[in-house]
Amino acid sequence: MNTALSKNFEHQSAEQKWYAHWLEKKYFHSTPDNRTPYTIVMPPPNVTGVLHMGHCLNNTIQDILIRRARSKGFNACWVPGTDHASIATEAKVVAMLREQGIAKSSLSREDFLSHAWDWKEKYGGIILQQLKKLGCSLDWDRTTFTMDPDYYESVIKVFVDLHKKGVIYRGKRMINWDVKALTALSDEEVIRKETRQKLYHIRYAIEGSDEGIVIATVRPETIMGDTAICVNPNDDRYKHLHGKFAFVPLINRRIPIIADEYVTMDFGTGALKVTPAHDTNDYQLGIKHQLEIVDVLNDDGTMSEAAQIYVGLDRFETRKKIAAELEEKGYLQKTEEYTSEVGFSERTDVVVEPRLSLQWWLNMKDIATPALKAVMEEEIQFFPPKFRNVYRHWMENIKDWCVSRQLWWGHRIPAWYDEQGNVTVAENEEKAIEKYLAEYGKKPERFKQDEDCLDTWFSSWLWPFEVFKGYSKPGNKEIQYYYPTNTLVTAPEIIFFWVARMIMAGEEYMKAIPFKEVYFTGIVRDKLGRKMSKSLGNSPDLLGLIDQYGADASRFGIMISSPAGNDILFDEAALEQGRNFNNKMWNALKLIHMWKERSTDLLVEPPFAVLWFEERLKQVSEEVEMMMTQFRLSEALKTIYSLIWDDFCSWYLEWVKPGYEQPLADNVYDFTVDYFTELMQLLHPFMPFITEEIYQQLENNREIDLCARQSKTATTSANQNILEQGQILKDIITGIRDVRNKQQIKPKETIQLFIQTETPELFNGLYDVIGKQVNASSIQLTENTVPGSFTTVIGKNTFYVVSEKPIDSSHQKAELEKELEYLKGFLNSVDKKLSNERFVQNAKAEIIELEKKKKNDAENKIRIIEESLGRM
RNA sequence: GGGAGCAUAGCUCAGUUGGUUCAGAGCAUCUGCCUUACAAGCAGAGGGUCCGCGGUUCGAGCCCGUGUGCUCCCA
Numbered sequence: 001m002n003t004a005l006s007k008n009f010e011h012q013s014a015e016q017k018w019y020a021h022w023l024e025k026k027y028f029h030s031t032p033d034n035r036t037p038y039t040i041v042m043p044p045p046n047v048t049g050v051l052h053m054g055h056c057l058n059n060t061i062q063d064i065l066i067r068r069a070r071s072k073g074f075n076a077c078w079v080p081g082t083d084h085a086s087i088a089t090e091a092k093v094v095a096m097l098r099e100q101g102i103a104k105s106s107l108s109r110e111d112f113l114s115h116a117w118d119w120k121e122k123y124g125g126i127i128l129q130q131l132k133k134l135g136c137s138l139d140w141d142r143t144t145f146t147m148d149p150d151y152y153e154s155v156i157k158v159f160v161d162l163h164k165k166g167v168i169y170r171g172k173r174m175i176n177w178d179v180k181a182l183t184a185l186s187d188e189e190v191i192r193k194e195t196r197q198k199l200y201h202i203r204y205a206i207e208g209s210d211e212g213i214v215i216a217t218v219r220p221e222t223i224m225g226d227t228a229i230c231v232n233p234n235d236d237r238y239k240h241l242h243g244k245f246a247f248v249p250l251i252n253r254r255i256p257i258i259a260d261e262y263v264t265m266d267f268g269t270g271a272l273k274v275t276p277a278h279d280t281n282d283y284q285l286g287i288k289h290q291l292e293i294v295d296v297l298n299d300d301g302t303m304s305e306a307a308q309i310y311v312g313l314d315r316f317e318t319r320k321k322i323a324a325e326l327e328e329k330g331y332l333q334k335t336e337e338y339t340s341e342v343g344f345s346e347r348t349d350v351v352v353e354p355r356l357s358l359q360w361w362l363n364m365k366d367i368a369t370p371a372l373k374a375v376m377e378e379e380i381q382f383f384p385p386k387f388r389n390v391y392r393h394w395m396e397n398i399k400d401w402c403v404s405r406q407l408w409w410g411h412r413i414p415a416w417y418d419e420q421g422n423v424t425v426a427e428n429e430e431k432a433i434e435k436y437l438a439e440y441g442k443k444p445e446r447f448k449q450d451e452d453c454l455d456t457w458f459s460s461w462l463w464p465f466e467v468f469k470g471y472s473k474p475g476n477k478e479i480q481y482y483y484p485t486n487t488l489v490t491a492p493e494i495i496f497f498w499v500a501r502m503i504m505a506g507e508e509y510m511k512a513i514p515f516k517e518v519y520f521t522g523i524v525r526d527k528l529g530r531k532m533s534k535s536l537g538n539s540p541d542l543l544g545l546i547d548q549y550g551a552d553a554s555r556f557g558i559m560i561s562s563p564a565g566n567d568i569l570f571d572e573a574a575l576e577q578g579r580n581f582n583n584k585m586w587n588a589l590k591l592i593h594m595w596k597e598r599s600t601d602l603l604v605e606p607p608f609a610v611l612w613f614e615e616r617l618k619q620v621s622e623e624v625e626m627m628m629t630q631f632r633l634s635e636a637l638k639t640i641y642s643l644i645w646d647d648f649c650s651w652y653l654e655w656v657k658p659g660y661e662q663p664l665a666d667n668v669y670d671f672t673v674d675y676f677t678e679l680m681q682l683l684h685p686f687m688p689f690i691t692e693e694i695y696q697q698l699e700n701n702r703e704i705d706l707c708a709r710q711s712k713t714a715t716t717s718a719n720q721n722i723l724e725q726g727q728i729l730k731d732i733i734t735g736i737r738d739v740r741n742k743q744q745i746k747p748k749e750t751i752q753l754f755i756q757t758e759t760p761e762l763f764n765g766l767y768d769v770i771g772k773q774v775n776a777s778s779i780q781l782t783e784n785t786v787p788g789s790f791t792t793v794i795g796k797n798t799f800y801v802v803s804e805k806p807i808d809s810s811h812q813k814a815e816l817e818k819e820l821e822y823l824k825g826f827l828n829s830v831d832k833k834l835s836n837e838r839f840v841q842n843a844k845a846e847i848i849e850l851e852k853k854k855k856n857d858a859e860n861k862i863r864i865i866e867e868s869l870g871r872m
Numbered sequence: 873g874g875g876a877g878c879a880u881a882g883c884u885c886a887g888u889u890g891g892u893u894c895a896g897a898g899c900a901u902c903u904g905c906c907u908u909a910c911a912a913g914c915a916g917a918g919g920g921u922c923c924g925c926g927g928u929u930c931g932a933g934c935c936c937g938u939g940u941g942c943u944c945c946c947a
Contacts, residue, residue: 008912192946341947389876390945397946492944523944527883560898563885567943571884573899580912587910594909635886638898653909660908734916741916747905775907829892838930839891847891854893 009586011550014693027708028137030077032481038069039077039485046085051130053524060555062489063136067685071711079467081144086410086456087347116409135551135688146459150472155411155459163425167363174280177355179301180348183406190343199338204246216268221318224307225296228274233259249331251308280354360404368398371503383519383631403455410453418444461501464514488515519631522567552687553578562634595664604665609655612726619718655769735794736774750777754786754800785871820865827858
């Protein structure tokens, strides 16, 4: 044993030492055996990612669950991995190439991908290394990447299969277009933000009339794409214009004025410009009224030839210019400030452009049905349960999923086109040709594969089973053992992106749910409640914090401020609290080491403290178990924290502490080490490093490391009598210390204590403890009042404190009177209740019993206080 | 516009099928202590119209209605 312990816990060396040791012992590696599995698949972070607060929270929670499962004898398996993140990664690679003076457009697909793979090998997956610093007990041998060869193949197979089933189709539809990344986005990849804009009122001339019609729009740059003006048929202002024509300003195109109830009469002017190419609702309106579609934008957001004017100019530049020109030429009636939601690309943060485009789609209707059922019937449980509603709402109104992306980095769509554009879907070119041959009776000419990739989520929805090769090697031993996984821990933001789709894929391909429980974490905010963001600069440097406070303190800090089902307000002060906690435990260890050195062969009857703490440990273990099953991790940690700091350090250790330089009885020492060990085990999932270190320091030559130790399960429940007695003891000590404080008796000054009680047996074996804790030179039972003393009533007992100092009884009297008043009021309310016939009739028997007991207790106490007051 | 949720101490939150020994915890605050494990600490204390109003009930922080304020999701 290391006899010279450092002043404080040295987290850096301990973290390194133990993580390396655990890896060496392969504690995190799991293989199927005859134990029950407990499996978590980590939500794969982007391969481009670096550790931020969200990951930290998320992975700490998973590690807590996994370590706890491991200690309870489950075969715990936590699978790491990364997501290829097509848009994010491609953007990074493009940026890197640009810095080197290489344009993506100058590269072939193959060359670009080779650069991308180089980038991935070099910079990808840093985040996994960072998770080691946090102490995550992941099975690294199972690390998976969504573009690993087997995984890639499975994604392609799934596409082909769904196409064969008729669920995947190709179609021209309105999509969200990212003008920077030059790709389609799914609805879920569009972030809506409140944006201040200008609402332009523009006058359109009417054919054969001097009259005009004024429309209101936030997008004047799209007027060249207008193919109608629409009014509400019930709008009296415009009834005479139905069927007439108007002219688009500046380009003078003739467009019809149509009527449709879709238009809101009291918004703007009640007249709507219809631009089917650039607005989803207008597009629907266009189909309904068979309007022409004029696309005035290029894919990069500049004006197209069809716009006729400002061709090649950026859409926002055009907006400014065209507004100016409209004003100059008298078309602009007025502009007003207007705030509405505008869609931004999740990845590039540019304003998303609704656009008509030929894409691949996945019809979600049928595939969603079993996935909805699984959650509604609680085959899969959501925590907090409020997310079931959100989920249901989305699933019941589900729309087709646009699965193609105009990117190179990702799973290339397995579709081939012949010269005429006929499409053939197959796993690879060979099979496609075969299929083509069978269908058309000839070999295809100029057969070309689709240039596009699949949406990233089209690969990650296979994650829970494909990490075990459940689709590429169906029915293998691992998938049978580990699937369905137990718990998914993830952010609520991706409930649709990912959670819902994993359930669909699981049901479709494994015929079983992918996980039994989903725990949604909160969003990490700063202490002012703002989201963490680069622009605000309020994201802390996580690795710096881990260096400074240690991984355990960081984990503590983030968990303690993370109430179940709520956002977490991150404050560095919480890490400080964690570090202080480390320090506290470390000092307890030092104290116990000192006792070890003074060891004799002394054995004693176990003192009350020992009996009490045993029960307390049982009690808290039960509480923690309950909280953990309900995912109340923050509360569980608080409970353990308080058990260690308050009950163990502040009470237990003080109660068993021997006098100055006195030895501690050997058996009491052993109990103490056992308790400390159990406490470390209980805390280990939350703070793995310090607990392992203390555990190893407590005793030489441990047979097994804490990381792999099985926790004891209590065979009996906690003894309530002993717990109650412990509580009374605490109350007495606190009460007398309060007297000392209020009387300004110096800590070093001793007192004499007299106890007046009807239950002297209550104090058996407690005199030493009480004397030590309140610094009393003597304690005696008394049947009479003690003159010149300060009186206090605690529970059913009266205590008389005698000190050198003159007693200030005015304060004391006031306090007793105050308490008497409260008690009388309380008694009154109980009496009233008990004399209320309807209460006695309606209330349950045990409630009435309780009330009677309250009455009795209150009366007793009142009597004692009145006696005390009478003698003063 | 549709849906979901929240409102309890200065801050962040607990509060189980309604039962005043039930209004709680942590942090923060205040007072006294460098007491031989720990000042990153010890001991003690103060602090709340449970958002407003109305209802159900013998009894409401908890149930119902309504108002106000905030958050999130979807269109």
